[in-house]
Amino acid sequence: EAQVTQNPRYLITVTGKKLTVTCSQNMNHEYMSWYRQDPGLGLRQIYYSMNVEVTDKGDVPEGYKVSRKEKRNFPLILESPSPNQTSLYFCASARRGYAEAFFGQGTRLTVV
Amino acid sequence: AQTVTQSQPEMSVQEAETVTLSCTYDTSENNYYLFWYKQPPSRQMILVIRQEAYKQQNATENRFSVNFQKAAKSFSLKISDSQLGDTAMYFCAFFDQTGANNLFFGTGTRLTVIP
Numbered sequence: 001e002a003q004v005t006q007n008p009r010y011l012i013t014v015t016g017k018k019l020t021v022t023c024s025q026n027m028n029h030e031y032m033s034w035y036r037q038d039p040g041l042g043l044r045q046i047y048y049s050m051n052v053e054v055t056d057k058g059d060v061p062e063g064y065k066v067s068r069k070e071k072r073n074f075p076l077i078l079e080s081p082s083p084n085q086t087s088l089y090f091c092a093s094a095r096r097g098y099a100e101a102f103f104g105q106g107t108r109l110t111v112v
Numbered sequence: 113a114q115t116v117t118q119s120q121p122e123m124s125v126q127e128a129e130t131v132t133l134s135c136t137y138d139t140s141e142n143n144y145y146l147f148w149y150k151q152p153p154s155r156q157m158i159l160v161i162r163q164e165a166y167k168q169q170n171a172t173e174n175r176f177s178v179n180f181q182k183a184a185k186s187f188s189l190k191i192s193d194s195q196l197g198d199t200a201m202y203f204c205a206f207f208d209q210t211g212a213n214n215l216f217f218g219t220g221t222r223l224t225v226i227p
Contacts, residue, residue: 033214033215035217040121040219041219042116042118042203042217042218042219042220043203043217044217045214045215045216048214058214088155090157092157092215094215097209100147100159100162101159101207101215103156103157105155105156106155106156106157
């Protein structure tokens with residue numbers, strides 16, 4: 001089954017404790033992206049990647065890191081999480097040039 | 113930079129009635145896609161309908177249709193015969209094919225279908 005898998009689905013952590021949210025797709029898509037969803041702000045892009053070893057900043061990259069060492073994986077790293085990073089996070093993937101994006105199930109992150 | 117604007121934060125409609133959600137966008141590109149995504153309480157992002165900018169004909173998917181006005185940069189979603197299961201957040205999205213090759217979203221419209 002074609003899918004984008006995010007883990008974990010829910011996470012509560014403390015300020016400053018490094019964490020990684022994983023994202024994996026099984027469709028051999030070139031394009032992958034991370035978004036955060038906050039009430040009244042829609043989905044804002046954090047980082048995106050057009051292919052292996054190619055990443056670029058989105059609209060709200062501060063406080064986040066990503067890597068794309070393999071085509072299927074695109075982890076989101078919070079080196080020192082802060083409460084303003086409490087949000088709902090989505091990973092998405094798409095075939096290059098073909099715009100229909102497939103989304104993961106979302107990760108609800110709470111930083112206390 | 114591309115922007116997508118949804119000016120209706122919340123809307124409601126009676127069951128079986130028709131509702132239209134608005135979306136405008138700003139771009140200097142000529143080749144792009146537009147989408148409407150639905151997000152029910154389960155949080156899953158579900159593609160409702162898509163429109164290629166080069167196509168003049170408005171896209172239709174069962175009870176969902178769009179009114180695409182390219183010159184006005186407007187892309188509204190019409191839901192006919194509204195059902196309780198249509199209650200959700202709806203996001204308008206823009207995909208730039210020739211520039212950043214990137215997917216941008218509006219702020220969303222929360223639709224409630226009233227029995």
